[in-house]
Amino acid sequence: MDQKNSLTLDRRTLGYAVNLLLLFQTSQGFTAVAQTQLGDTGFRTLYQWPLTIALVGTLLLLGMQGLLAPRAPSARSAVAATTFILLGVSCVTVETFANLAPDLLVRLAAVAFGIGLALSFTLWQNILFAEGIERARPKIILGTAVASITDIILIQMGTTLVPLLAMTVLTAANGWGLAACLPDEADSGRSNVPTAPKLSASGLFLSIWRYVLCVGVIGFASRTSQTLAVEVAGASMNIYLAVAMLASSVAMVILWLRKKPFSLQNAFTVLSALVTAGFVSLLFIPHSVIPFIAAFAFFAFSIVSMLMVIATIEIAASREANPTFVFGTFAGIAYLLTDAGPLLTNALENQLGLSPIVVVSVSVIYLVAFAGVALNMAKGTSSKREAAETAEDVPVDLSSSFIRPVVVQQDLIPLCCQQLRKRYQLTVRETEILELLARGRDLARMADVLFVSQNTIRSHTRNLYKKLNVHSKQEALDLLEQTKEAIVTEIAR
Structure with a gap:
């Protein structure tokens, strides 16, 4: 100790x-x-x-x-x-x-x-x-x-x-x-x-x-x-x-x-x-x-x-x-x-x-x-406010095959996190932290949103990195980006 x-x-x-x-x-x-x-x-x-x-x-x-x-x-x-x-x-x-x-x-x-x-x-x-x-x-x-x-x-x-x-x-x-x-x-x-x-x-x-x-x-x-x-x-x-x-x-x-x-x-x-x-x-x-x-x-x-x-x-x-x-x-x-x-x-x-x-x-x-x-x-x-901060208020016609991948890509963070959750058996809290990391939230902001201490956030983040087999926030975001690209490619087909 x-x-x-x-x-x-x-x-x-x-x-x-x-x-x-x-x-x-x-x-x-x-x-x-x-x-x-x-x-x-x-x-x-x-x-x-x-x-x-x-x-x-x-x-x-x-x-x-x-x-x-x-x-x-x-x-x-x-x-x-x-x-x-x-x-x-x-x-x-x-x-x-x-x-x-x-x-x-x-x-x-x-x-x-x-x-x-x-x-x-x-x-x-x-x-x-x-x-x-x-x-x-x-x-x-x-x-x-x-x-x-x-x-x-x-x-x-x-x-x-x-x-x-x-x-x-x-x-x-x-x-x-x-x-x-x-x-x-x-x-x-x-x-x-x-x-x-x-x-x-x-x-x-x-x-x-x-x-x-x-x-x-x-x-x-x-x-x-x-x-x-x-x-x-x-x-x-x-x-x-x-x-x-x-x-x-x-x-x-x-x-x-x-x-x-x-x-x-x-x-x-x-x-x-x-x-x-x-x-x-x-x-x-x-x-x-x-x-x-x-x-x-x-x-x-x-x-x-x-x-x-x-x-x-x-x-x-x-x-x-x-x-x-x-x-x-x-x-x-x-x-x-x-x-x-x-x-x-x-x-x-x-x-x-x-x-x-x-x-x-x-x-x-x-x-x-x-x-x-x-x-x-x-x-x-707090969770709704976090989602609203990244949402667009402009109505979009999703029927167009040209714009659909672009619009969906704006909302892909939750979907990507859920896919990684299933693939790597993440907990609900680890998935929430991954999404907040993807949205650029700092440690203090994550603690406020999830109503836990910063030490708890650090502990969950370490477990998240271990399950994803990454060693830093950037590596976790890179993995998330790869998942997003795979989903966009699938949608475009």
């Missing part, structure tokens, strides 16, 4: 793990300090919603900044992120031990955490982008595994003093990691992070909306199921979630080591079916099983979250776009859909007068079905 692409605990992997731990602790273990004093209702109102608004709002603002005024990440941003997170820790510490203005301090802590975490996450995304996707992918997977194991240990160590001390240490470690991994001010001009706005907002939306839908729907299912599970499992639900996150990272490590091609769409197809089955069963099973279903939903969300980080790096690289613009917009919208889950289900519950389990189950099943239909329709529309 190439050393640069192996699973190694270097400072970037550990730094990314610390960043994830900060996110987990502010939303799970660390917040138990405030939750025990405010109660569930006050905690959601005073802490969770301000945290969500600050996190999502800052991510979207960073995305717009990456579009309108892009610049390379700097140490000043790392200082700002560390300062905001430390402010949040200070507010919770004062509220816990002095009990001064608890409502104000908890709200202030939530806003400070949201801003600081958004800044930190975006900076780490830039650092991983600079590494390149082949180096970044194992760091993301292994970093998630390290963060989940550490999270389990921290949850077991207490709910008052230990989380406060842990958050202080983690914040300092995260700040040190950012300072160590970000380029110096003198080197920022030589950074390979794009700073020119080469991708518009509409172009980015067309590239990511399907991916955002995948992450948002699974996140919606995870967040809404957690609201039900907490009522059953209480504070121990954090253990369920930490173990589920560890399981997701182990699954990703196995897939990565086996070199199995996987994408956000593939993950959504499999996981959405399993999540839907789990929520259907909610209507019939005992309430004691709800935490396990919530844990599986979080397992699914952890997987698509890792793929989200990977996908944003791939999109930014293929489009030569600023990674802050791509990640801030992608993550902001996805987390907005995720955190809207409890708010929407609570509104439906109050309006319809149904039990929470019925509302959550029906909402998740409906959204998963809607997402599946939308993704399939989008894929079909």
Whole structure:
């Protein structure tokens, strides 16, 4: 295995793990300090919603900044992120031990955490982008595994003093990691992070909306199921979630080591079916099983979250776009859909007068079905658009033996690909890639049309060349041209 692409605990992997731990602790273990004093209702109102608004709002603002005024990440941003997170820790510490203005301090802590975490996450995304996707992918997977194991240990160590001390240490470690991994001010001009706005907002939306839908729907299912599970499992639900996150990272490590091609769409197809089955069963099973279903939903969300980080790096690289613009917009919208889950289900519950389990189950099943239909329709529309780009709108009389070969030759690419498919036993996906190659589509365009990752396209292309017994794109096109000439000759007869 190439050393640069192996699973190694270097400072970037550990730094990314610390960043994830900060996110987990502010939303799970660390917040138990405030939750025990405010109660569930006050905690959601005073802490969770301000945290969500600050996190999502800052991510979207960073995305717009990456579009309108892009610049390379700097140490000043790392200082700002560390300062905001430390402010949040200070507010919770004062509220816990002095009990001064608890409502104000908890709200202030939530806003400070949201801003600081958004800044930190975006900076780490830039650092991983600079590494390149082949180096970044194992760091993301292994970093998630390290963060989940550490999270389990921290949850077991207490709910008052230990989380406060842990958050202080983690914040300092995260700040040190950012300072160590970000380029110096003198080197920022030589950074390979794009700073020119080469991708518009509409172009980015067309590239990511399907991916955002995948992450948002699974996140919606995870967040809404957690609201039900907490009522059953209480504070121990954090253990369920930490173990589920560890399981997701182990699954990703196995897939990565086996070199199995996987994408956000593939993950959504499999996981959405399993999540839907789990929520259907909610209507019939005992309430004691709800935490396990919530844990599986979080397992699914952890997987698509890792793929989200990977996908944003791939999109930014293929489009030569600023990674802050791509990640801030992608993550902001996805987390907005995720955190809207409890708010929407609570509104439906109050309006319809149904039990929470019925509302959550029906909402998740409906959204998963809607997402599946939308993704399939989008894929079909992309295929039709590809065909339309090479079609002529002028009606042609095919009765003439002189012009028939010329007209047919314009539409011969699909026919040639089908003949080669039968002759060389190509798969459907390999045939689609061959046709796209013949139409001059690049790697990024093929990934968008077929809704898979660029690595998946590369894997299918290698298999295609092997079956055709060619060694390059040009040799494959030459073979296609030979097939076309043979068909035209046959028609002319």
